[in-house]
Amino acid sequence: MTKRIIDTELNEPQRKAVNSVDGPVLIIAGAGSGKTRVITYRIAHMLDRGIPQSAILALTFTNKAAREMETRVKELTRKKLQNLTVCTFHAFGLKILREECELLGYRKNFSIYDETDKVSLIKESLRECRMNPGKVDLYELSQNFSKIKTGLAKWTDSANMEEVHDVYQQGLKIYNAVDFDDLLTIPLELLEKNNDIAEKYRKKFRYIMVDEFQDTSFIQYRMMKLLAGKKDANVCVVGDDDQSIYSWRGANYENILLFEKDFPERIEIKLEQNYRSTSTILDAANGVISHNTGRKEKKLWSRQESGKPVELFYPENESAEADFIASQIRNLIISDDFKYHDFGVLTRTNSLARNIEEAFLAENIPYRVSGGTSFFQRKEIKDIISYLRIIANPDDDVSLLRIINTPRRGIGRITVSQLNEAAKRNHTSIRDALLRMNYAKTHGQQGLFSEKGASTELEEFSAMIDNFRDLMLERKGEPGKPWRLSACLRTLIENIDYWSYLVMEHVRDEKKARWKFSNIEYFIRMIESWETDPDNFDAGLYQWLNRISLITRDDGEDDVKGKVNLSTIHAAKGLEFPVVFIAGAEKGLIPHEKSIGEEEDEGSVEEERRLFYVAITRAREKLYVTSCLQRRRMQNTVSCEPSPFLAEIPQDLIKFHDKGKENEVADDNEAQDFIAQMRAMLE
DNA sequence: CACTACACATGCACG
């Protein structure tokens, strides 16, 4: 069945990519060349040839890509695919970590720290090293720690952060926790040092695919190479060097060159026919990307007609920009019968989406924001997750400190710092310090605190946690009723009276309190539907926590129908829309000032150009680019220049909107003036 | 010793 589809629906190189199942394969897939299609058909084809599901490992870059790939293969094969492994590198690392954790010195209830948890542990570590966390750029430090861990940097700076890093690492170990970097580095080290374990995984996964290969880091590359094992392994990587936009995360498109070196017998396939965009859009994209150096040779072409010109508009400020986008959407829906979900509005940063959101709300345009802080990052949800984590892993101090006095229960700063001291003295977790304290007390000694200390509150708190640990992990449900994690959690939230806490925190804003509480309710329902899913054979507290730890972005809701998609360019990778707006195409945003400011190297500007290229190539029929003349930054208004990349779009593809007359296109003379002005500005 | 109110600075992309 699949064969017929392959023969009729694919072009020559695509067919070749799908049929080359054995041996190493490198696929260079230009934007819109049907990459996802090739990957899903390739997996379907492998299954057709009788390769067992369990022997296939498909590694992706985002959760969304993994989910999409899985559903598409499912649709294609109409099989259940219980044993097919399609996941992100991080999820795969976690899988190994879980399977081999006792060997690695972790208990199976380990916590996974996200960026926020990581930063609070770094703060703790700084304090312990008697440094002032307020004086350090925590975000930057956190990134440096990552670079050190993943081997992308060595200690050079004069500030002695090496000690802080050591304390941080010890902290993780004591708390039985890992960070996101560990999810990759620990499994890699394990496989590198234990050939028999590596061999076990090699035997299992005989066919490996890696999507978005240009965005893999060196660590991930080594992981893949190790799993492949030999230089004629069945490993297929798919990527496009022009779309490499994650170098700040350690991605290195030179992995493509490494692959060529490490797998000399590879077949190389180039997918260069673009099925997505009009040739105008494609030419615009090519015009921009051609300014980059050291690209892999490729010529994207399209059979489609030229289509509409790229429209460029210089709004007065960000609210004029938002109004313009909203009104264009309205107009196009009426004139060209587009639907709301045909529009994608892309911005460089999340914060830029705010203004546009407001305009959409005012104009009653339904929209969906992807990217931005995830549902799981919201304060109220993080609080509840911390309760779950501390129940699962009592040594998790970061979570403990978060909730020990949330809601207020009379355990204040001093008590907490005394506990912390005691724990640090013994190199243990706070939970351990608490146990010691209680032990001392029952044996008649005076514990940590004088008579009137917060010791009763502490006892009550730990008794409450212990009680729920019994309930959630020993699964002691009410007799006759099926045990449910969601039900236990509901009891817990009632027990701690989180609702009253929310009301207290937002006196004068009950709406907000209600909204936050409804988020919690939603969270509980998520657990409920997950644990009652008949396909879920492994529903438990640890599983749930692991699962949500890997979701860092809101890409869950798939009711995309009927909504304008508002997202960052990064989050839009892999998506396409009939109409695309690129908002805020200004110097300092694209390219982002951080990439030019610190003259790190020419490379970062090239990455920003690739980012712009990715944005352009999301469009199928029509592309709008807006660049504000002024924009509010923090408190004050600053004037802006258009992005230098705009001048790299071939001019004859552009139509200019006259400022002020939003819905009219300026005549050609005026357009030429604009170009001349812009040129002059850039010179 | 805990809690509240108020002043203060700060804000990129993703797993």
Add this chain to the structure above:
DNA sequence: ATGTGTAGTG
């Protein structure tokens, strides 16, 4: 808009 630090109160 958000979290963090500080001073004053019960």
